[in-house]
Amino acid sequence: MSSAANQARKDAIRDNVLRPSRNVPYPSKDGKPIYTSEFFGESVFGLAQIAKALPKPAYAQFLRKMRGGQALDKSTADAIAHAVRIWAMDKGATHFTHWFQPQTGTTAEKHDAFLTLKTTHGQAGLEEVKAIDAFSGTQLLQAEPDASSFPSGGMRTTFEARGYTVWDTTSPMFVQHGPHKTTVLYIPSIFISYNGDALDEKTVLLRSTEQVAKAALAVLALLEPVPQGVPPQTSIVYTTLGTEQEYFLVDRALYVLRPDLKITGRTLVGALPAKHQQMEDHYFGHIPSRVLATMSEAELELYKLGVPIKTRHNEVAPQQFELAPIFEETSLAVDHNLLTMDVLSKIAHRNNLKVLFHEKPFKGVNGSGKHCNWSLSTGSGENLLDPSIKPETNYRFLLFLLATLDAVQRHGGLLRAGIASASNEHRLGANEAPPAIISVFLGEHLSEVLDSIEQSRPVKNFSVPDIRTIKLGGTALDVMVSTLPDISRDLTDRNRTSPFAFTGNKFEFRAVGSKQSPSFPMTLLNAAVASSLQDIAEELRKAAGDKAFPSDADKLKVIRQYIASTKSVRFEGDNYSDEWKKEAAKRGLLNITNCPDAFDQIVEEKNSAMLCKLGIFSKSELSSRHYILMERYSKDLLLEANTLRTLLAQQILPAAFEYRAALASSCAQQQAIKLSAGPELKTLNQTTPLVERLQEWIDKLDDAINQVHLAAHDPSAEARASARHLLPAMEGAREVADELEEIIADKYFPLPKMSELLWF
Numbered sequence: 001m002s003s004a005a006n007q008a009r010k011d012a013i014r015d016n017v018l019r020p021s022r023n024v025p026y027p028s029k030d031g032k033p034i035y036t037s038e039f040f041g042e043s044v045f046g047l048a049q050i051a052k053a054l055p056k057p058a059y060a061q062f063l064r065k066m067r068g069g070q071a072l073d074k075s076t077a078d079a080i081a082h083a084v085r086i087w088a089m090d091k092g093a094t095h096f097t098h099w100f101q102p103q104t105g106t107t108a109e110k111h112d113a114f115l116t117l118k119t120t121h122g123q124a125g126l127e128e129v130k131a132i133d134a135f136s137g138t139q140l141l142q143a144e145p146d147a148s149s150f151p152s153g154g155m156r157t158t159f160e161a162r163g164y165t166v167w168d169t170t171s172p173m174f175v176q177h178g179p180h181k182t183t184v185l186y187i188p189s190i191f192i193s194y195n196g197d198a199l200d201e202k203t204v205l206l207r208s209t210e211q212v213a214k215a216a217l218a219v220l221a222l223l224e225p226v227p228q229g230v231p232p233q234t235s236i237v238y239t240t241l242g243t244e245q246e247y248f249l250v251d252r253a254l255y256v257l258r259p260d261l262k263i264t265g266r267t268l269v270g271a272l273p274a275k276h277q278q279m280e281d282h283y284f285g286h287i288p289s290r291v292l293a294t295m296s297e298a299e300l301e302l303y304k305l306g307v308p309i310k311t312r313h314n315e316v317a318p319q320q321f322e323l324a325p326i327f328e329e330t331s332l333a334v335d336h337n338l339l340t341m342d343v344l345s346k347i348a349h350r351n352n353l354k355v356l357f358h359e360k361p362f363k364g365v366n367g368s369g370k371h372c373n374w375s376l377s378t379g380s381g382e383n384l385l386d387p388s389i390k391p392e393t394n395y396r397f398l399l400f401l402l403a404t405l406d407a408v409q410r411h412g413g414l415l416r417a418g419i420a421s422a423s424n425e426h427r428l429g430a431n432e433a434p435p436a437i438i439s440v441f442l443g444e445h446l447s448e449v450l451d452s453i454e455q456s457r458p459v460k461n462f463s464v465p466d467i468r469t470i471k472l473g474g475t476a477l478d479v480m481v482s483t484l485p486d487i488s489r490d491l492t493d494r495n496r497t498s499p500f501a502f503t504g505n506k507f508e509f510r511a512v513g514s515k516q517s518p519s520f521p522m523t524l525l526n527a528a529v530a531s532s533l534q535d536i537a538e539e540l541r542k543a544a545g546d547k548a549f550p551s552d553a554d555k556l557k558v559i560r561q562y563i564a565s566t567k568s569v570r571f572e573g574d575n576y577s578d579e580w581k582k583e584a585a586k587r588g589l590l591n592i593t594n595c596p597d598a599f600d601q602i603v604e605e606k607n608s609a610m611l612c613k614l615g616i617f618s619k620s621e622l623s624s625r626h627y628i629l630m631e632r633y634s635k636d637l638l639l640e641a642n643t644l645r646t647l648l649a650q651q652i653l654p655a656a657f658e659y660r661a662a663l664a665s666s667c668a669q670q671q672a673i674k675l676s677a678g679p680e681l682k683t684l685n686q687t688t689p690l691v692e693r694l695q696e697w698i699d700k701l702d703d704a705i706n707q708v709h710l711a712a713h714d715p716s717a718e719a720r721a722s723a724r725h726l727l728p729a730m731e732g733a734r735e736v737a738d739e740l741e742e743i744i745a746d747k748y749f750p751l752p753k754m755s756e757l758l759w760f
C-alpha cells in the first residue's frame with residue numbers, strides 16, 4: 001500500500017496530465033481578428049489622453065514639468081484627475097491606487113474607492129448626505145500610506161513613520177481588471193519619507209537617469225554643438241532598457257505538494273533525474289500547448305497594458321522559458337518588467353500553472369536570469385552606442401563606449417552588489433551564468449579596433465561574420481594621424497560566459513537575477529556611467545585647451561587615454577575558467593564570492609563617494625540600503641534553513657522510516673519461512689547509515705540556525721553568520737536527502753520529484 005501522501009502525489013501527476021489548456025479568444029470584431037496594434041495600450045492613459053484633457057499651453061507646461069521633474073500645479077492636476085477618473089470609470093474602475101516599488105523586490109498597492117460622501121447643509125440646517133464619485137488633483141499627486149511596515153533600514157524611526165507616494169508623471173497610468181471584473185486605476189508612483197529620503201527603488205532610478213542624461217548632454221555639447229533654434233527633443237538623452245525575462249512553469253497541483261517551492265521559491269531537496277537538459281532538446285523547441293496558451297493569454301493582457309512583448313521561446317532547462325519586450329526608456333521598462341512578472345503569475349495561476357521567477361529553482365539544471373540590455377538614446381531616438389555611418393559620430397560612439405568600460409572598471413564591485421541576493425548567488429559562478437568577476441566582453445572586432453587606435457596602427461584585416469560593415473573615411477595612413485578606422489557592427493554574440501557584454505549596439509548586463517527588479521542594478525549602472533561621462537567631458541575640455549571645442553585630434557587623444565586605462569576590465573576569454581580567476585586577480589579585478597562582501601561595496605568609500613556626489617543617494621540612504629540588503633539576505637537563508645529542517649524531519653525521515661519498516665517486516669517474513677532475507681537486508685543496510693547521517697544533519701542545521709540567532713544584534717554579522725553556517729549545513733543535508741530519495745521505494749516518497757515537476 002502506498003501512503004496517503006504518496007497517493008496525493010500520484011493524483012497530482014494524473015491531474016497534471018489530464019488538464020486541458022484554457023481557450024481565451026483574441027479580440028475580434030464581426031468574426032474578424034482585431035490586429036494587435038489596434039488594441040495595444042487600450043488600458044493606458046498616456047500622453048495623448050493627457051493632451052486631450054488639458055488646454056494646449058497647460059499641456060506644454062505639463063511636458064516641461066514632467067521632463068524637469070517638477071511638481072504640477074493644482075489646477076493642472078485637477079484637470080488630469082478628472083479626465084482620468086472618467087476614462088477609468090468608463091472602463092469599469094471603482095478604485096484607484098498609487099502603485100509603488102518598496103525595497104521588497106515587488107510592487108505595492110493600496111486601493112481607494114472613488115466613492116465619496118458629500119454632506120450639504122440644506123434648509124433649516126438639515127444635513128443631506130449624498131454619494132458621489134470624486135478624484136482630486138491632490139489625490140492623484142500624493143498619498144500617504146502607512147510606511148512603518150515597509151523596510152526602511154533604520155532610516156525612519158516610528159515617530160516619523162510617515163511615508164508619501166507621489167505620482168511619477170514619466171510613467172503612464174493604466175487600469176487593470178481583477179476577479180468579477182473589478183477594475184482599478186493604477187498610478188505609478190515613487191515612495192519617499194517625510195524628509196524626502198528615498199524609501200523605494202524608483203526614486204533613485206529616476207535620480208540616476210537624470211544624472212546620466214546631464215552628463216551625456218555635457219559630452220555631446222562638446223562633440224556636436226547644438227545650433228540655435230534646434231527643437232528641444234534633440235537636447236534630451238535617456239537610457240534604454242530591454243529585459244529578457246527567464247522563468248520556469250510547473251503544474252500547480254504538484255507545486256502545492258512542495259513546501260520548499262511554496263515557501264522559498266526553490267526546491268531545497270531533489271535528486272537529478274536521468275533525463276534533464278543534457279539532450280539539448282528544449283532550447284527553442286516546440287512550445288507545449290498549455291504553456292503557449294499561458295504565454296499568449298499573458299501577452300494579450302500585457303499588450304492592452306502597453307507592454308511591447310516581442311519574443312517568446314523555450315530556454316535551456318526543461319520547463320524553462322523566456323520572454324523579451326521591445327526596449328523602452330529605462331524607468332518605464334522597469335515598470336513594464338514588474339507588470340510582466342505580475343501578469344505572468346496571474347495568468348499562469350488561471351492556467352493551473354505556477355510561474356517560478358527564482359534564479360535557481362532546481363539544482364543541476366540551468367537557473368534563470370534577467371539579461372538587462374542597456375543603452376543611451378537621444379530624444380530623437382539616436383542610439384549613442386551604435387557605431388554609425390558618419391565617421392564624425394564614431395568619436396561619439398567610442399567615447400560613450402569607453403565611458404561604460406570606465407564605469408564598469410571603477411565600480412565593478414558596486415555592480416556586483418546590485419545583483420547580489422541569496423537566490424542569485426546559486427547562479428553566479430556556476431557554469432551556466434556569469435561569474436562573480438565583473439568584466440566586459442567587446443567581441444573580436446571591436447577589441448581589435450580599440451587596440452589599433454591605441455597602438456596607432458591600421459586595423460588588422462580579419463574576417464568577422466559581420467552583419468553589416470560600416471564604411472568610414474580614412475586610409476591606413478590616416479589612422480596614424482587622426483581619423484578612425486572602420487567600425488563594423490558585429491551583432492554576433494559569441495561569448496555567453498561574460499557578465500557584461502557589448503552586443504552590437506548595446507550592453508547586456510547578464511548577471512542580473514530573474515527574480516529581482518532591474519531597478520537597483522540599472523540605478524547603479526547609470527550612476528557609474530554618469531560619473532565616467534563627467535570625467536570624459538572634463539578630459540575633453542582639458543584636451544581642447546583654449547579652443548571652444550576639442551578638435552578630432554583632441555578627441556582621439558582622450559579616446560587613446562581611456563582605451564589604455566580601461567584595458568584591464570576587458571576580457572574575451574572563457575569567464576568560467578580557473579585561469580581567468582588568476583588573471584583577474586593579477587589585474588586587480590574584484591572576485592566577490594559571497595553576498596555580505598558584495599553588499600559592503602555599497603558603502604565602500606569610492607563607490608559611496610561617487611553616488612553621493614551625484615546626489616543619487618545620500619549617505620543615510622546608502623547605509624539604510626546596506627542594512628536592508630543584509631537583513632533580507634539572512635531572512636531568506638533562515639527561511640530556507642527552517643523550511644528544509646521541517647521538510648527533512650516531517651517528510652523525508654518518516655518516508656525513510658516507513659520504507660525501513662516495510663523492509664524489516666519483509667525480512668522477518670522471509671526468515672519465518674526459512675528463506676534468505678539477504679536482498680532485503682542489503683537495502684536495509686544501505687538506508688541505515690543514510691538515515692543516521694540525515695538525523696545528524698538535522699542537528700547540524702539546528703546548530704547553524706542557533707549560530708545565526710546569536711548574531712542577530714547586527715544585520716551584517718547576522719548575514720555573515722548565515723553565509724558561514726547555513727549554506728554548508730543546507731548543502732550537506734541536501735546531499736544525504738537526495739541519496740535517500742534514490743533508495744526509498746517510490747511509493748513511500750511523498751514529494752513530487754524533479755522528473756515529475758519538470759515534465760507535463
Ligand code: ADP
Nearest residue numbers: 240241242243324325326327373374375383506
Ligand atoms: P538576444 O537573446 O540575442 O540577446 P533578444 O532579442 O532576446 O536577443 O533580446 C534583446 C533585447 O535587447 C530586446 O529586449 C531588445 O529590445 C533589447 N534592445 C535592443 N536594442 C536595444 C537598445 N538600444 N537599448 C536597450 N535594449 C535594446
Ligand code: MG
Nearest residue numbers: 244371373508
Ligand atoms: Mg540577450
